[in-house]
Amino acid sequence: MQIDATGLGKRFQRDWIYRGLTRTFRPGSATAVLGPNGAGKSTLLNTLSGQLLPTEGQLTYVLGGRVIAVEDLPQHLAFAAPYLELLEELTLWEMLHFHTQFKALRPGITREKLVGIMYLEKARHQLVREFSSGMKQRLKLALALYAAAPLLLLDEPTTNLDETGVAWYQEHVQATRAGRTLLLSSNVPAEYAFCDEQLLVTSYQNGS
Numbered sequence: 387m388q389i390d391a392t393g394l395g396k397r398f399q400r401d402w403i404y405r406g407l408t409r410t411f412r413p414g415s416a417t418a419v420l421g422p423n424g425a426g427k428s429t430l431l432n433t434l435s436g437q438l439l440p441t442e443g444q445l446t447y448v449l450g451g452r453v454i455a456v457e458d459l460p461q462h463l464a465f466a467a468p469y470l471e472l473l474e475e476l477t478l479w480e481m482l483h484f485h486t487q488f489k490a491l492r493p494g495i496t497r498e499k500l501v502g503i504m505y506l507e508k509a510r511h512q513l514v515r516e517f518s519s520g521m522k523q524r525l526k527l528a529l530a531l532y533a534a535a536p537l538l539l540l541d542e543p544t545t546n547l548d549e550t551g552v553a554w555y556q557e558h559v560q561a562t563r564a565g566r567t568l569l570l571s572s573n574v575p576a577e578y579a580f581c582d583e584q585l586l587v588t589s590y591q592n593g594s
């Protein structure tokens with residue numbers, strides 16, 4: 387999916403979080419959205435994903451030569467973020483059933499395979515509520531990485547992951563990124579080292 391942002395700006399009350407952002411995000415590209423805590427990385431990802439309205443400027447989404455309306459964007463995107471909730475009252479297996487009714491998995495990936503990819507075979511019938519924070523993060527990431535969605539957004543993807551979990555993330559993000567438009571917000575070089583583009587949010591904070 388191609389995203390064209392033109393003169394994009396977001397303001398909360400009187401404060402501009404970013405302003406004057408004009409940029410094209412192309413299929414196959416991986417962009418690291420960088421900046422210190424509170425700079426506006428999550429705000430930008432949420433605007434680009436259509437979950438927040440920009441205060442000014444325009445966003446255009448094009449998929450296979452067709453313009454996609456922002457209200458139809460959810461079916462084309464996968465998003466993993468620490469602040470997005472899982473369905474904690476379900477077991478892992480129930481949750482995979484529920485989730486994949488709305489968001490199909492990539493071709494060749496079944497729920498069974500996904501459980502193996504996450505190394506969560508033993509937790510198949512465990513309530514998600516009882517998962518460790520690292521298990522929950524692996525589940526969030528796997529659902530996004532292995533969703534059949536051309537737009538992939540990852541906010542602080544290695545949150546709660548140990549060293550093995552970070553290596554797991556690096557392997558699977560590489561395995562699933564081809565052809566997709568990937569936007570990744572981060573402060574951690576190990577999360578975004580593979581990205582071919584960087585966007586420093588603080589470069590767009592001179593609005594007034």
Ligand SMILES: Nc1ncnc2c1ncn2[C@@H]1O[C@H](COP(=O)(O)OP(=O)(O)OP(=O)(O)O)[C@@H](O)[C@H]1O
Pocket residue numbers: 398399403421422423424425426427428429430571573
């Ligand atoms: N809904 C909101 N209403 C008012 N202000 C908000 C809202 N959401 C975020 N902000 C403010 O916007 C600024 C940017 O927040 P944001 O979460 O986008 O930063 P970030 O770069 O992702 O930070 P971090 O690295 O700490 O996750 C902060 O000052 C925050 O308080």
